[in-house]
Amino acid sequence: MSHSLPGTFLTSAISSTEPVQDIFSARSTIQRMLDVEAALARALVNEGVMPASALGPWLQCCQADRIDITALISAARDAGNIAIPMVKQLTAAVAAIDEQASRYVHWGATSQDVIDTGRVLQLRDAINVITHDLALMAATLARLAQQHRDTPMIGRTWLQHALPITFGLKLAGWLDAVMRHQQRLDELTQRVFVLQFGGASGTLASLGHHAAAVSRSIAADLGLALPSLPWHANRDCFVECATTLGILTGTLGKIARDVSLMSQTEIAELAEPSAPGRGGSSSMPHKRNPVGCAAVLSAATRVPSLVATMLSAMPNEHERALGGWQSEWETLPEIVALCASSLAQLHEVMDGLQIDTDRMRSNIDATRGMVMAEAVVTELAHSIGRLQAHQIVEHACHHAYRQNTDLLMALQAEPQVTERLSKQRLAQLLDPHSSVGEAGTYVDRVLAAYQQRNP
Numbered sequence: 001m002s003h004s005l006p007g008t009f010l011t012s013a014i015s016s017t018e019p020v021q022d023i024f025s026a027r028s029t030i031q032r033m034l035d036v037e038a039a040l041a042r043a044l045v046n047e048g049v050m051p052a053s054a055l056g057p058w059l060q061c062c063q064a065d066r067i068d069i070t071a072l073i074s075a076a077r078d079a080g081n082i083a084i085p086m087v088k089q090l091t092a093a094v095a096a097i098d099e100q101a102s103r104y105v106h107w108g109a110t111s112q113d114v115i116d117t118g119r120v121l122q123l124r125d126a127i128n129v130i131t132h133d134l135a136l137m138a139a140t141l142a143r144l145a146q147q148h149r150d151t152p153m154i155g156r157t158w159l160q161h162a163l164p165i166t167f168g169l170k171l172a173g174w175l176d177a178v179m180r181h182q183q184r185l186d187e188l189t190q191r192v193f194v195l196q197f198g199g200a201s202g203t204l205a206s207l208g209h210h211a212a213a214v215s216r217s218i219a220a221d222l223g224l225a226l227p228s229l230p231w232h233a234n235r236d237c238f239v240e241c242a243t244t245l246g247i248l249t250g251t252l253g254k255i256a257r258d259v260s261l262m263s264q265t266e267i268a269e270l271a272e273p274s275a276p277g278r279g280g281s282s283s284m285p286h287k288r289n290p291v292g293c294a295a296v297l298s299a300a301t302r303v304p305s306l307v308a309t310m311l312s313a314m315p316n317e318h319e320r321a322l323g324g325w326q327s328e329w330e331t332l333p334e335i336v337a338l339c340a341s342s343l344a345q346l347h348e349v350m351d352g353l354q355i356d357t358d359r360m361r362s363n364i365d366a367t368r369g370m371v372m373a374e375a376v377v378t379e380l381a382h383s384i385g386r387l388q389a390h391q392i393v394e395h396a397c398h399h400a401y402r403q404n405t406d407l408l409m410a411l412q413a414e415p416q417v418t419e420r421l422s423k424q425r426l427a428q429l430l431d432p433h434s435s436v437g438e439a440g441t442y443v444d445r446v447l448a449a450y451q452q453r454n455p
Contacts, residue, residue, distance in 0.1 A: 014295050016337035017344050023125045024333040030072070031064040032118035033086060035222070038062040040109055043217035047210045049108075054101035061093040081326070083111035108199055108207040108214065112232055112320060116196035119332070120224060123241060124193050126336045130245070130343060131185050135454075137347045138178045142450045144350070145171035149443045152432040153269065153360035154371060159261075161371050164364055164432040167355070169439040172446040174255050179446075179453060181248045188244050191237045195219040198230025201319050233316035235325070242332055245339040246307035252342045253300025256293040259349060263290050269360050273352025292349040299338040306335045364432050369407035372430040373397055376411065376421075379429055383420055392416050 012021060022028060041058040044050035067089050075085035087106045095102035106114075149168035154161050197215050198204060204211035219226040231237065262270040272290050309331045313324035364371065373393050380389035392414055400410035411417045411426055421429075428434055 014341065015299065016341050017129075019129050020126055020337045020340045023122050023129070024337065026069050026073075027064045029082075029118065029122065030067050030069065030086060032121045033083060033114045034062040034064060034067075034090070035121060036114050036117045036218075037087075037090060037106065037109075039218045039221040040107070040214075041104075042221055043214045044104060044107055046217050047213045049207065049210050049214065050104045051100075054098065054104050057094045057097040057101040058105060060097065061090055066090075066093050081111050081115060083114045087111070087114070108204060108211075109197065110200050112325065113197050113199070113230075115329075116232075117222070117224070119238075120193060120196065121222065122333075123336070124189075126340065127185060127189065127192075127241075130248075130336075130340050131182070133340070133343045133347060134178060134182055134185070134248075137343060137350065138175060138182065138450065139454070140347060140350050141171055141175035141178060142447060142454075144168075144353070144355075145175055145443055146447060148355070148357075149440055150433075150436075151355075151357050151360065152364060152436060154364045154366075161363075161367055163371055163374060164435050166436050166439040166443070167357075167360060168443045169436070170258070172443040174251075175450060176446045177251045177254075179449060181244075181251060182453070184244050184247070188241060190225070192241050194225045194227045194231075194237070195222065196227075196230060196232070198232055202230040202232050204230075232320050232325075233318065235310075235314050235316060235328070238328060238332060239310045239314055242307050242310040242335050245335050246303050249300050249303045249335075249339045249342050252296050252339075252346050256296035256300070256342075256346055256349075259353070260290045260293040260297070263293070267359075267363060269356055269363065271354040271356075272349050273354065290349075292345045295345045296342040299342040303335055303338050306331050306338075310335075361432075368400065368405065369430045370397055370400065372432065372435055373407060375429045375435045376407075376417075376426070379425075380417065380420060384416070 038059055041050070041055055041062070045052050045055045067086060072082060072085045072089065075088075076082045079085050091102050091105040094105055145168045147168075148171060149166065151167040152164050153167045153170070155163050155165035195215065195218060197218055199206055204215070207214055216226055259270055259272075261267065263272065271288065272292050274288070309327055313321075313327045313331075316324045373396075377386065377389045377393045380392065384392075393411070396410040396414050396417070397407060399405075399413065400407050403410070408423075408426055408430055411421075412423065417426070
């Protein structure tokens with residue numbers, strides 16, 4: 001029987017990645033909790049709370065393979081969490097080797113200490129995976145932004161043609177957001193990768209004057225920071241992790257939305273990388289579906305409600321929670337899995353993205369110069385004022401629509417235009433390259449920031 005937190009479903013390959021599934025699998029979850037127990041054992045010996053003779057048997061049994069996970073899952077229903085039956089099995093296993101040593105198992109700790117710190121260790125592993133993949137995404141976006149710094153395409157507002165931009169500008173916008181997420185993850189680690197160790201009510205009373213030293217020893221053993229005090233009922237750090245990954249998933253969704261829209265048959269500026277069996281239809285042989293974008297958009301749709309669960313669970317009661325803390329157990333790993341999967345899927349798309357620059361140009365020309373009307377208004381406004389210039393150019397646009405002709409011809413039929421602007425000057429104004437404004441400068445700024453972050 002297979003046990004994993006986010007990976008038990010048939011669609012797990014879409015909604016997670018193998019590394020994250022491994023990190024949050026049942027076996028790994030138990031192993032991380034046992035790692036906490038092992039660190040506790042070493043700390044108790046180091047600080048003279050437990051005889052050194054008890055350490056060997058305890059450590060020998062801190063292996064997930066020694067735990068009957070099926071029995072643990074069954075017992076967890078009545079126990080209320082997975083730590084209680086795990087500690088019982090661990091104690092029994094140690095007792096089978098050394099009865100005296102078994103008396104010290106879990107000494108001074110409570111179930112939440114082991115579950116929370118084990119989860120911190122898992123989050124550290126998962127964030128490392130996400131951080132690595134995010135760096136790959138940034139590198140790919142930087143490469144594409146440099147390559148397409150000056151590639152003109154139509155900008156779109158309200159899903160309609162607006163003014164020309166460059167594809168490099170769009171890519172730089174995505175890259176800029178990704179770099180902000182890199183900074184957020186860097187900052188996150190300082191607050192999330194911390195020890196949870198407080199005992200029954202957060203005072204470590206059972207350890208007496210050894211409490212502080214044992215805490216320091218466990219934190220050092222596990223490579224975690226030591227917080228000012230236990231945080232059993234104060235869940236802001238875990239919630240910050242959830243919200244940060246939620247925002248990242250939303251950004252990935254925005255990119256996927258743009259790519260999928262630009263991949264529509266009628267637009268056809270982009271296409272996901274092709275491969276045998278990728279993006280096909282069960283009934284339509286001609287289809288080439290943006291399956292990577294679909295997976296990312298699915299995750300971006302699911303994650304907000306999961307983040308809302310984490311936020312809703314924050315008002316914990318007193319020193320230990322009833323229901324709120326428990327609601328995190330499956331929610332947070334699912335957020336991590338969906339974020340990691342979105343990142344991996346989208347990077348695969350971007351790394352092999354097929355870009356049709358000719359189609360980008362033809363889409364600019366689809367309105368026969370209409371999208372360049374603002375440039376003509378601005379030029380005319382210098383001599384006749386903006387309002388009159390707008391009225392003249394608007395009249396020319398309406399004429400072009402009625403006659404099914406291009407804007408240049410319509411403008412040449414307007415005496416108030418031709419007496420001020422030559423045909424050559426009009427052609428320059430209607431050239432998309434002349435109307436992308438600061439696009440190139442913005443791309444350069446973002447790429448400079450990327451290079452500074454990645455020298």
